[in-house]
Amino acid sequence: MNNLRPKHAPLLQFPVRDNCIEIGGMSLTRLAQRVGRTPFYAYDRQKITERVAFLRQHLPDEVHLHYAMKANPMPAVVQHMASLVDGIDVASVGEMRVALDTPMPSGLISFAGPGKGEDELSCAIAAGIVLNMESEQEMERIANLGTCLGIRPKVAVRVNPDFELKSSSMKMGGGPKQFGVDAERVPAMLGRLGKLELDFEGFHIFSGSQNLKIAAIQEAHEKTLQLGISLAQYAPGPVRLLNIGGGFGIPYFPGDEVLDLAGVGENLQRLMPEAKQQLPDVRVVIELGRYLVGESGIYVCRVLERKMSRGQVFLVTDGGLHHHLAASGNFGQVIRKNYPVVVGNKVHGNEREVVSVVGPLCTPLDLLADQMEMAKAEMGDLIVVFQSGAYGLTASPTAFLGHPAPIEVLV
Numbered sequence: 519m520n521n522l523r524p525k526h527a528p529l530l531q532f533p534v535r536d537n538c539i540e541i542g543g544m545s546l547t548r549l550a551q552r553v554g555r556t557p558f559y560a561y562d563r564q565k566i567t568e569r570v571a572f573l574r575q576h577l578p579d580e581v582h583l584h585y586a587m588k589a590n591p592m593p594a595v596v597q598h599m600a601s602l603v604d605g606i607d608v609a610s611v612g613e614m615r616v617a618l619d620t621p622m623p624s625g626l627i628s629f630a631g632p633g634k635g636e637d638e639l640s641c642a643i644a645a646g647i648v649l650n651m652e653s654e655q656e657m658e659r660i661a662n663l664g665t666c667l668g669i670r671p672k673v674a675v676r677v678n679p680d681f682e683l684k685s686s687s688m689k690m691g692g693g694p695k696q697f698g699v700d701a702e703r704v705p706a707m708l709g710r711l712g713k714l715e716l717d718f719e720g721f722h723i724f725s726g727s728q729n730l731k732i733a734a735i736q737e738a739h740e741k742t743l744q745l746g747i748s749l750a751q752y753a754p755g756p757v758r759l760l761n762i763g764g765g766f767g768i769p770y771f772p773g774d775e776v777l778d779l780a781g782v783g784e785n786l787q788r789l790m791p792e793a794k795q796q797l798p799d800v801r802v803v804i805e806l807g808r809y810l811v812g813e814s815g816i817y818v819c820r821v822l823e824r825k826m827s828r829g830q831v832f833l834v835t836d837g838g839l840h841h842h843l844a845a846s847g848n849f850g851q852v853i854r855k856n857y858p859v860v861v862g863n864k865v866h867g868n869e870r871e872v873v874s875v876v877g878p879l880c881t882p883l884d885l886l887a888d889q890m891e892m893a894k895a896e897m898g899d900l901i902v903v904f905q906s907g908a909y910g911l912t913a914s915p916t917a918f919l920g921h922p923a924p925i926e927v928l929v
């Protein structure tokens with residue numbers, strides 16, 4: 519029975535030596551000493567570099583790679599990423615400042631998101647970054663601000679496509695959405711755009727996130743390129759930018775399989791010639807967040823207590839939901855499933871047991887692992903949550919209950 523239960527995809531990114539995980543070429547116990555206290559997030563610089571190289575190997579040369587930095591906005595990570603990718607996508611003025619501190623040219627930074635404030639828009643216009651417009655009203659505001667500032671804003675139209683990314687865990691396009699302009703309204707908007715003092719760059723079409731299904735991604739890429747081509751006939755100038763989104767998923771839960779990136783690449787290879795022919799000036803962009811950083815990061819907390827309750831073992835740790843909401847199952851999951859979790863300094867311990875890993879918060883939601891099998895842990899051991907390089911710290915309610923925030927390191 520037991521071997522029929524779905525398992526986590528094998529985690530091979532961090533070597534194990536003397537039963538202890540290594541990250542950034544350092545044993546986890548040594549790193550914990552170096553950091554000085556738990557809990558902490560650690561991101562592996564080399565793994566991020568390798569991930570970008572892996573993408574470059576499989577995607578067509580003409581496809582540009584952008585980093586959607588809301589996945590992990592740690593400034594050191596964004597700096598490192600800026601040396602590897604072709605652009606950065608930001609979603610707030612705070613993210614924009616971090617991106618502008620990197621060597622990335624401002625024309626290769628874009629700013630998406632509904633409800634951008636006038637101050638945010640003004641900063642972005644002055645910086646010369648590309649504004650992905652989410653509505654017709656926003657277009658008018660940007661044009662007015664550009665006139666006031668005496669600067670021609672660079673803009674792209676974010677399109678809410680007339681199709682959905684199938685099997686995506688987070689749909690961000692298709693049907694009624696707060697993101698982008700409904701595809702059927704875009705031709706009229708482009709007509710108006712041509713009369714305003716705006717530099718038209720192109721389109722941004724993002725249909726969803728965390729997709730592991732190759733066929734769904736292939737279909738979305740094909741439809742997205744077709745939509746971009748068909749909208750181009752209404753554009754006031756050549757389409758120079760076509761951001762076709764991303765949505766590449768990573769395996770988090772038992773039964774999740776690794777995305778077939780080669781299949782994604784082959785399909786794009788097939789589609790690119792027509793896109794280049796129809797849109798000769800175009801730069802096709804794929805924007806990725808979690809796929810670039812998610813697997814390079816771990817969250818580490820320490821066992822404070824082993825507690826028995828009616829036959830079940832609870833490992834009470836100093837980490838929890840307030841630092842890692844997603845691993846607790848409360849960041850968009852419908853049914854709670856376990857992230858991959860191990861005892862980082864006793865990975866293959868011969869004594870094994872089924873435990874629940876909990877945090878210090880006074881809520882039963884504060885659960886990092888629910889009845890998972892792992893090596894027998896004692897007080898002081900280090901619990902590691904894998905797949906934690908994206909939507910970790912900044913997607914968590916750190917103020918809840920007033921415990922100290924975790925440290926972040928890039929190693």
Ligand SMILES: *Cc1c(COP(=O)(O)O)cnc(C)c1O
Pocket residue numbers: 586588589607630724726727728763764765766805806807808809908
């Ligand atoms: C959040 C977001 C992304 C990144 O999504 P991932 O699942 O982390 O790859 C990309 N583009 C847009 C517009 C987003 O809002």
